[in-house]
Amino acid sequence: MARHLITTTINGDEVEFACQPGQTLLEVLRTELGMNGTKNGCGSGDCGSCTVIVNDRPINACLVLGVELEGAQVETIEGMADGTELHPLQQKFLDHAALQCGICTPGILNMAKAFLAKNPDPTESEVRFGLAGNLCRCTGYDKIVRAVLDAAQEMRAPK
Amino acid sequence: MSNDNAKTNFQWVGKRTRRPDGVDKVTGRARYGDDMSMPGMLHCKVLRSPHAHAKILSIDTSKAAAIKGVKAVLTSAEIPDHPLSKPPYAPIINDMHDISRNVMARDKVFYDGHAVAAVAATSERIAKAALKLIEVKYEVLPHVLDPIEAVQPDAPILHEDQFTFLGDKTSEIPSNLFRSSVGERGDLDQGFGEADLILERDFSSEPVHQGYIEPLACVASTSEDGCVELWTTTQGHFVIRALCSSLLNIELAKIRVTASEIGGGFGGKNTVYGEPVAIRLSQITGRPVRMVMSRKEVFRSSGPTVGSRTHIKMGVKNDGTITAAEVETWYQAGAFKGAPTGRAVETYFSSYTIPNLKATVHDVCVNRPKVAAYRAPGAPMAAFAAEGIINELANRIGMDPIDIRLKNAVTEGDQSLGGSVYGSIGLIEVLNQTKNHPHYLAPLGPNQGRGLALGYWMHGGGLSSVSVHLLDDGSVTVATGNPDIGGSRSSMRVMAAEELGIDIELIKPIVADTGSMGYSHLTAGSRTTFATGWAVINSVREIIEKLCILAAKKWEIDVNDVSWEAGHAVSTKSGDSIKPLSLKELAAMATKMGGAIAGHSEINAGGTGAAFCLQLVDVEVDPETGHVTPLRHTVIQDVGRAISPDYVEGQMQGGAVQGIGWALNEEYVYDDQARLQNTGFLDYRMPVASDVPMIDTVIVEVPNPNHPYGVRGVGEPTLVSAPAAVANAVENAIGKPMSSLPLSPPKVLKAIEQIQVAAE
Amino acid sequence: MADLKYESPTTTEAAVALLAAGGEMARVFAGGTDLLVQMHEEMIEPTLLVDIKSIKETREITFEADYVRIGAAVTGAELGENDKLVAMWPGVVEAVELIGSYQVQGRATIAGNLCNASPAADSVPAMIAAGASVCIAGPTGTHEIPVEQMAVSPGKTSLAQGEFVTSILLPNRPSNAGDAYLRFIPRTEMDIAVVGVGVSIELNADGTCASARLSLGAVSATAQLVKAASGILVGNKLDDTVLEALASAASDACSPIDDKRGTIEFRTKVAGVLACRATKIAWQRAEKN
Structure with missing residues (x-):
């Protein structure tokens, strides 16, 4: 099967990969690039575990094809920390115990990051609707919502 | 051993510390189950039955095996067979005869999604293509999904070699009823005779899935010396090792299992599904084999918890004393025996000092996936019925729902139906803290209702x-x-x-x-x-x-x-x-x-200690659509000692929201051919973040006297009472008892319309 | 195991040629939020994907003399960010924004929602109420059809071989007019509509209804315009009698099925409830405009 050679930017680095036409970004990340931080929970856009940010928009990596990504900017969980400095959302998830099994965490962190970029001062309800595309079965969402609200406050504060 | 369960000046216990992982x-x-790969690894995909009940007449794998890149095609012929286990049966049965057939169907398929063959190929794409070329001839048989229908004389029989176990003998003819667990004490006639009010009600609940977000996944690698390395997402790698050893006749020491990080389990990852198949394919091909289930496969072929049908009768004096209770419940075991009937009997009335009672729970095979554990297996559906009828009794005699529970609450020295005598327990503390909680005293608006329910769980x-x-x-x-x-x-x-x-x-x-x-x-x-x-x-x-x-x-x-x-x-x-x-x-x-x-x-x-959890739930019901919105939710639970309070709260909150899902929307939906219709997260409706409120927690600490730090089990008790509490809240909002889970909008709207019709 | 090819033409003509040559196994690919799911579930196994996102006009929202043109590959998120469009057709935009999560919104398109031909598609009743039409390109040139003529049965459209939707046209909204879309789902997000209602209302200066279009989704094989609704509303103000008649008309128009998402009885009843609720919202919007 013909493979397409795609050049894209992942977490700031130029990355070249070859993919088959039907391969999703999720498959490309996990299988071709060995970037396992993006998780596969359903393959149909219903759980949000594979949420990554492409060209500043949060999307399900299972619902994007690798061949579409020529020239795209892709952000995954592996690039969320600034070097060894955790992102405020990552810090707050640890502080608030906003994770248990952790399988949904990378997707939720990416979604929260993209959401706060659009809405830096959300209400509890807005956070809940913002994260409605990310299933978590462990936490009951309580501590996740608190962590996102707390991170938003910290991110708004002048440095 | 020194016992610190009365100690209070801890340095680390009870502190909020960042988790090490x-x-x-x-x-x-x-790294989770699906995050492992090995050089030369093959990919396994499984062919699954489209029929709920059928004889397998033949399987032709020749065309699939001929595809370039296919290294092996496996059927049950490659899995060792095992005889049926014989009585006496343990409370929890691991029958290799059943498990081997659940992993790969042998002569018959028993549910939509039952594995019938597997392919190992150089890519998942090739493996999927090969599945389409496997030719299976079936003789489709009548199916049965409901546990009461399954015990009728004319019901289709799943297993011709299964007879009802009756203690000292077995039934004469094959039956879908494997056994019944019974617990009783006192004199029912006398108990009901003393009652001022007796109520009888039927309850039902549907199977629900654990809904872990990480699908089942494993990688098996075997070597020429017979050793096996297995990487898998599991709640117990020693159990996986034991099951694979027994199923495949490999010495325990030759199987080394590494547990990956686990992306949720809730009881659903306690047993084997793909592991024995991946090991056999690796043995046949000499290469590592990975098997990852799709979400659809998880729903169709891994075990949900039981669905239930219950008839319950309870009598109460006007002062709130419960004098007698009798309950009969039919649990759907799925394709093979093993519904958690014993646990149900134990949990039915263990919060109360009811002197005269009898609980009978039946373990019935039906054409659904073999059930697995789910967070307090057997208990939430029992609590749904028991707590529902107690609430109605309290209503009828005009008693506060906490007071009726206080009146009948077990305390230290009382005996559970299982026969154990309670040590120091926190039930009274839980009830009193609820009574004084601001949530219990807060006013309600129009179309709103408040419910509470109590859960008991004896942890392991x-x-x-x-x-x-x-x-x-x-x-x-x-x-x-x-x-x-x-x-x-x-x-x-x-x-x-x-x-x-x-x-x-x-x-x-x-x-x-x-x-x-x-x-x-x-x-x-x-x-x-x-x-x-x-x-x-x-x-x-x-x-x-x-x-x-x-x-x-x-x-x-x-x-x-x-x-x-x-x-x-x-x-x-x-x-x-x-x-x-x-x-x-x-x-x-x-x-x-x-x-x-x-x-x-x-x-x-040993020395486990009973844990009690009460939940207080406010909901609002849309009277025109039957839609239920959870507004406020408080969990009050005796945890013995909270070692890591953050994660104790996390367990309580997570269990509560699973209970909301169970109560309102989650269920297995089948068509008339018994094919599962909702095989994904779109239509298997687990709660999303916007469906639920913050979950307030009240940690009650009555130390377990048998543990050095006073620890009691935390993870399960919350789920026991959650569905019942939500149902009682809906009942309170609309003014009609709700006895069938899930309380989906069509059911709630119908109940509201029935009230309106009755009023007119 | 046929190979899959991916093409990303930059002109409408090239896309039409590819689709015509690709035959029945060719699929138009824009947001992919339905298509890739169907491929994942092995419900379809296309041999050619024609990605229309590189065709400039499919990516644009343009305000023209009599209508606003929404390119077929414009995403839900982009619609929601277009303040002028939101002000003009809030109901249509809300309907699109109800489709899936934020993640899905970054990809899903209004044209894809239409061409998927699901009876439960959220945007379709809203578009029918708005009087929208569809621009179609094909081997014989381009033409327009009303939105309600696109789906012919669940999963099936009236598009001929080689044809695809290039844009959706929403008429400029008159003054004193407003629209709304409501749906019923068991959860609060991430569900498929059990009932969907789109309403568009235009008022006279005296506050009575000048024209009305009400459309129902998920209660029949395709989304439908409830013609009786117009007769009930036009010339009247919104009182209890009118609302009661409207609810009955909506319920009467239903011919739903029992399935995993809802029952016939429930859908029929709730169609009437939502028809009234959506009409009230559209009416209030019309009064403000």
Whole structure:
């Protein structure tokens, strides 16, 4: 099967990969690039575990094809920390115990990051609707919502 | 063993500390079931039955095997057969005859999604293409989904070799009813005779899935010397090893299982599905084999919990004393026996001192996936019926729902239906804290209702193994054999730090593989912090003993004159001015003065303590659509001792929201051919973040007298009472008892319309 | 196991040629939020994907003399960010924004929602109420059809071989007019509509209804315009009698099925409830405009 050679930017680095036409970004990340931080929970856009940010928009990596990504900017969980400095959302998830099994965490962190970029001062309800595309079965969402609200406050504060 | 369960001045227990596995999980480093790959690895896909019940007449794999890239095609012929197990049966049966057939159908398929063949190929795409070329001829048989229909004389029989077990004999003819668990005491006639009011009601609930977000996944690699390495997402790699060993006739020592990080389990990852198949394919091909289930496969072929049909009768005096209760319940075991009937009998009325009662729970096979455990298996559906009818009784006699529970609450010295006598328990404290909680006193708006329900759960104990190693620089590794599903590494670390009296950051907890550790039972039954934590405490105390000996040797004094205080060996000889030795100093000395220092514990933990959880729920019902919105939710639970309060709360909150899903929307939906219709998260409707409110928690701590720190099981009790509490809230909002879960909008709207019709 | 090819033409003509040559196994690919799911579930196994996102006009929202043109590959998120469009057709935008999560919104398109031909598609009743039409390109040139003529049965459209939707046209909204879309789902997000209602209302200066279009989704094989609704509303103000008649008309128009998402009885009843609720919102919007 013909493979397409795609050049894209992942977490700031130029990355070249070859993919088959039907391969999703999720498959490309996990299988071709060995970037396992993006998780596969359903393959149909219903759980949000594979949420990554492409060209500043949060999307399900299972619902994007690798061949579409020529020239795209892709952000995954592996690039969320600034070097060894955790992102405020990552810090707050640890502080608030906003994770248990952790399988949904990378997707939720990416979604929260993209959401706060659009809405830096959300209400509890807005956070809940913002994260409605990310299933978590462990936490009951309580501590996740608190962590996102707390991170938003910290991110708004002048440095 | 010294018992600190009355202690209150802890250094680490009860503190909010960052979890040791947290950074790996927020950065994407943590490796789950699907994150392992090996050189030369093959990909396995499974062909599944489109029929709910059929004879397999033939399977032709030749065309699939001929595809380039296909390395092996497997059917049940490649899986060793096992005889049916014989009585006496254990409460929980692991019948290799059944499990081998569940892993790969042998002569018949018993449910839509039942595995019939598997392919190992060089890519998943090729494996999928090969599945389409496997030709299976079926003779489709009539099916049965409902457990009461399944025990009727004309019902289709799933297993011609299954007879009802009647204690001392078995039934004459084959039956879908495997056995019935019964518990009774007192005199029902007398009890109901004393009652001023007797109510009878039918309840039902549908199977619900654990809904873990990480699909089942494993990689098996076998070698020519017969050794097996298995990487899998599981709640108990020692159990997986034991099952694979028995199923495939491989010596235990030759199978080394590593538990990956686990992306949720809730009981659903307690047994084998793909592991034996991947091992066999690896044996046949000589290459590593990976098997990852799709979400659809998870729903169709891994075990949900039981659905239930219940008839319950209860009598009460006008003063609120419950005089008698009788209940009969039919549980859907799915394709093979093994519904959690014993647990149901035990949990039905264990919160109450009902003198006369009888509970009968039937284990019935139907054409659905074989059930698996789900968070307090067997209990939430029992509590739904028991707590529903108690609420209605309280309403009818005009009594406050907490008061009726206080009136009948069990206390220390009372006996459960299972026969155990309660030690110190926190039920009265839980009820009193609820009564005084602002939530209980808050006003309600129009179309709103408040419900409460009580849950009982006796958590597990059992086998746990731990190794703790003190390293040269004073840091410590704590290795357990229990996969960490909800933060157990955090609580293990806390307990080790508490005993040693050192900074928590010096301790690194890990989950060891089966080759490195003694047998450890599942991370399930709310047992891990209790039992494995106990083994950690034992192990650390062994280290402390050794360090005291070391200090005595160094100081040339009697070891009885050395004690361990705040991370130091201290001389207690009167008038002695020997400078205490820190853990770090002792660690540095150890290898020069005899050898490395480690502590081990292999225990079979007894002394479990009953836990009670009450939930208080407010909902609003849209009277025109039947839509239920949870508004406020408070969980009040006796946890014995909260080792890591963050994760205790997390368990309570997570269980509550699972209960909301169970109560309102989650269910297996089948078509008239018994094919599962909702095989994805779109139509299997688990709660999303916007469906639920914050979940308030009240941690009640009545220490378990049998555990060194007073720990009780935490994970399961919350789910026991959650569906019942939500149902009682809906009932309170609309003014009509609700007896059938889920309380989906069509059902609620219909109930509202029935009330309107009755009023007109 | 046929190979899959991916093409990303930059002109409408090239896309038409590819689709015509690709035959029945060719699929138009824009947001992919339905297509990739169907491929994942092995419900379809296309041999050619024609990605239309590189065709400039499919990516644009343009305000023209009589209508606003929404390119077929414009995403839900982009629609929601277009303040002028939101002000003009809030109901249509809300309907699109109800499709899936934020993640899905970054990809899903209004044209894809239409061409998937699901009876439960959220945007379709809203578009029918708005009087929207569809621009179609094909081997014989381009033409327009009303939105309600696109789906012919669940999963099936009236598009001929080689044809694809290039844009959706929403008429400029008159003054004193407003629209709304409501749906019923068991959860609060991430569900498929059990009932969907789109309403567009235009008022006279005296506050009576000048024209009305009400459309129902998920209660029949394709989304439908409830013609009786117009007769009930036009010339009247919104009182209890009118609302009661409207609810009955909506319920009467239903011919739903029992399935995993809802029952016939429930859908029929709730169609009436939502028809009234959506009409009230559209009416209030019309009064403000």
